[in-house]
Amino acid sequence: MDQRHELSATTSAAVTLTKPLHCIVKLGGAAITCKNELETINEENLNIVSSQLREAMIVGPCHGMDWSRRPGSSEIPTVVDDFDDQLESDSKKFIVVHGAGSFGHFQASKSGVHKGGLSKPLVKSGFVATRISVTSLNLEIVRALAKEGIPSIGLSPFSCGWSTCERNIAVADTLTVVKAIDAGFVPVLHGDAVLDSSQGCTILSGDVIIRHLAEELRPDYVVFLTDVFGVYDRPPTEPGATLLREIAVREDGSWSVLKPELEDMSRPVEITVAAHDTTGGMVTKISEAAMIAKLGIDVYIVKAATDHSARALQGLLKENIPDDWLGTVIRLAK
Amino acid sequence: MDQRHELSATTSAAVTLTKPLHCIVKLGGAAITCKNELETINEENLNIVSSQLREAMIVGPCHGMDWSRRPGSSEIPTVVDDFDDQLESDSKKFIVVHGAGSFGHFQASKSGVHKGGLSKPLVKSGFVATRISVTSLNLEIVRALAKEGIPSIGLSPFSCGWSTCERNIAVADTLTVVKAIDAGFVPVLHGDAVLDSSQGCTILSGDVIIRHLAEELRPDYVVFLTDVFGVYDRPPTEPGATLLREIAVREDGSWSVLKPELEDMSRPVEITVAAHDTTGGMVTKISEAAMIAKLGIDVYIVKAATDHSARALQGLLKENIPDDWLGTVIRLAK
Numbered sequence: 001m002d003q004r005h006e007l008s009a010t011t012s013a014a015v016t017l018t019k020p021l022h023c024i025v026k027l028g029g030a031a032i033t034c035k036n037e038l039e040t041i042n043e044e045n046l047n048i049v050s051s052q053l054r055e056a057m058i059v060g061p062c063h064g065m066d067w068s069r070r071p072g073s074s075e076i077p078t079v080v081d082d083f084d085d086q087l088e089s090d091s092k093k094f095i096v097v098h099g100a101g102s103f104g105h106f107q108a109s110k111s112g113v114h115k116g117g118l119s120k121p122l123v124k125s126g127f128v129a130t131r132i133s134v135t136s137l138n139l140e141i142v143r144a145l146a147k148e149g150i151p152s153i154g155l156s157p158f159s160c161g162w163s164t165c166e167r168n169i170a171v172a173d174t175l176t177v178v179k180a181i182d183a184g185f186v187p188v189l190h191g192d193a194v195l196d197s198s199q200g201c202t203i204l205s206g207d208v209i210i211r212h213l214a215e216e217l218r219p220d221y222v223v224f225l226t227d228v229f230g231v232y233d234r235p236p237t238e239p240g241a242t243l244l245r246e247i248a249v250r251e252d253g254s255w256s257v258l259k260p261e262l263e264d265m266s267r268p269v270e271i272t273v274a275a276h277d278t279t280g281g282m283v284t285k286i287s288e289a290a291m292i293a294k295l296g297i298d299v300y301i302v303k304a305a306t307d308h309s310a311r312a313l314q315g316l317l318k319e320n321i322p323d324d325w326l327g328t329v330i331r332l333a334k
Numbered sequence: 335m336d337q338r339h340e341l342s343a344t345t346s347a348a349v350t351l352t353k354p355l356h357c358i359v360k361l362g363g364a365a366i367t368c369k370n371e372l373e374t375i376n377e378e379n380l381n382i383v384s385s386q387l388r389e390a391m392i393v394g395p396c397h398g399m400d401w402s403r404r405p406g407s408s409e410i411p412t413v414v415d416d417f418d419d420q421l422e423s424d425s426k427k428f429i430v431v432h433g434a435g436s437f438g439h440f441q442a443s444k445s446g447v448h449k450g451g452l453s454k455p456l457v458k459s460g461f462v463a464t465r466i467s468v469t470s471l472n473l474e475i476v477r478a479l480a481k482e483g484i485p486s487i488g489l490s491p492f493s494c495g496w497s498t499c500e501r502n503i504a505v506a507d508t509l510t511v512v513k514a515i516d517a518g519f520v521p522v523l524h525g526d527a528v529l530d531s532s533q534g535c536t537i538l539s540g541d542v543i544i545r546h547l548a549e550e551l552r553p554d555y556v557v558f559l560t561d562v563f564g565v566y567d568r569p570p571t572e573p574g575a576t577l578l579r580e581i582a583v584r585e586d587g588s589w590s591v592l593k594p595e596l597e598d599m600s601r602p603v604e605i606t607v608a609a610h611d612t613t614g615g616m617v618t619k620i621s622e623a624a625m626i627a628k629l630g631i632d633v634y635i636v637k638a639a640t641d642h643s644a645r646a647l648q649g650l651l652k653e654n655i656p657d658d659w660l661g662t663v664i665r666l667a668k
Contacts, residue, residue, distance in 0.1 A: 038403055038410055039402055039403040063455060063459050064459075065459040065462040065463050065466075066462075066463060066466055067440070067441050067444070067460075067463035067466075067467070068373055068437075068441075068463065068466050068467045068470060069372055069373040070405075071404075071405045071406065071470075072405065072406050076372060079444060079463075083454070083455045083456035083459070103402075106401070107401050107402075110401070110413060118517055118518060119518075120417070121397060121417045122417035124399075124485055124518060125397050125398075125399040125417070125485070126401075127485075127519075128399040128400075128480050128485050128486060128487065128519070129399050129400060129401035129402065129413075129480070131476075131487060131488070132399075132400055132401075132402050132473070132476060132477055132480060133401070133402045135473055135476075135488060136402060136405075136473060139466070139469055139470060139473060142465075142466060142469075143466055146462050146463070146466060151458055151459070151461075151462050152462060153462065153465060153492070154465070154469060154490075154493070155492075155493045156488075156490070156493055158487070158489075158510075158514075159488070159489045159490055159493035159494055159510065160493055160494070160495070160510075161494070161495070161507075161509060161510040161513075163513070173495075175495060176492075176493065176494075176495040179495075179497070179529060180492075180529075183452055183529055183534070183535075184452060184453075184458060185461075185462070195513060195514075195517055200517075201517075
């Protein structure tokens, strides 16, 4: 962990935003795709998430920014003509990062891209196939956000020149991200297949990207949108699973549950990892979230497309967490 | 021109390829899209072009690398299982750059992205809409090439951090392109909306990208695939239009037609610019091609998906241009 910290600190140029970054949002793969159907978007959730994001970001009028035809549709999109050049909306600075869900995982696990070995034809093909799948999803998410009026700009980590060494971030210059934000756009990054200087290639997960961006750009808070209400003490499908409302992270990286008070504090909290998840699932998520919280940045893990996610995105949980808010907040221990 | 040269020379880090670059190919927007139908790909041409590119690049077996579902289709792509890890194909280093055709131009010209002014809501929306359209096309081209067995990797200039100043390239680091090539991939770039430090934003055309890449990476030759047989002395639809077979470029950038011998050499060669082409059409193409030829790199302008394009892509025209080859070669004057 410390080594990873050091690597990212030494390889990134100091880049500062003109206006501070308000929030980094993770759109979890499980929340925006149908996890058990190959390359299928959860349209309903994605539309609600896009609308909640727009409400959290933009005060004032906005216009649809997706003026493209749908593949296979002959319908030409309507472009409104009532742009008022005098009236600029006030907007908060956001970055969106999304996972892969039912995109990318099949291609990555079939070929073993995360294990490296680009000289093998199967791995090289899988690298190409994985990038096609995750960039397809990225384009769909950029379109959904743009349709809602969010000035979204797709940024692939591979294209941004990001790479790893021993599967940890080695080069991840945030200059392009910062320039896009300063120009008034909302960068949309994603978990991606990238080059790795030790093993040839690997998968860089959305969660690791978020931790890196949080370290470099220090947002006010970070929101992880997922398909369950938050972090549980055991798989949420099991009877008696308890939602962990508040987790405190100490300077040494260890963490403990503040709320609710668990009956048996000595019992380790169980975590679930989906079999086809090549990037670590909940283990990675909590570990990356804890590293963000250690920086003094509050992290909210919350169910997407609910009233709870809307409140988290709008930053309504900064001081006290209301009793009727369902989700997990991870904070630096006081 | 000189200023542009200087700018690109001072801002790019020295980057060298492990193996020399064989060829840069431009897939002209008019050749791979249906120019008069909004956002419609010329599937037939794109498939032939992909096949010709594979034959020019790869000797030996190769596998389909697009393992993704088509949007709206329930068909799951077949992934072959006969990968032989011992058998690596021999392949030549290529870069593909494509234009926009019926993608992007509508969005760019409606909003005036090329004229800048990102603080205007219309321009900002148009910037987002243009990038959605051109990255949709990029994804389709990457998929067509991957399906054919070419290890294609989409690289958006914006995401690579490329930007302009007074509409000329200011920052265009080729490191990511070089790393992708060295790792065995074929980068696929495209004309894109980018940030401009003087006017806020503009359109960076595929032709300008090719000239920059040729300067930095010195390929053996450059091929422009288009929808006509080459450069004509007047619009090719006019009666009596003559195909210019060979154009010689002098050190000062001026050029003259060597073949055929024109009756009236004093008559200026006419050039056509489509009304909706925001990036300059044939004027830019010839001017950029001349700048490449000045470096001593042969440029072939040829009709896509013909026997003539196949021969140009395979590098069969290095010494003598056969009489039965239809196209335009632009070379440094001897």
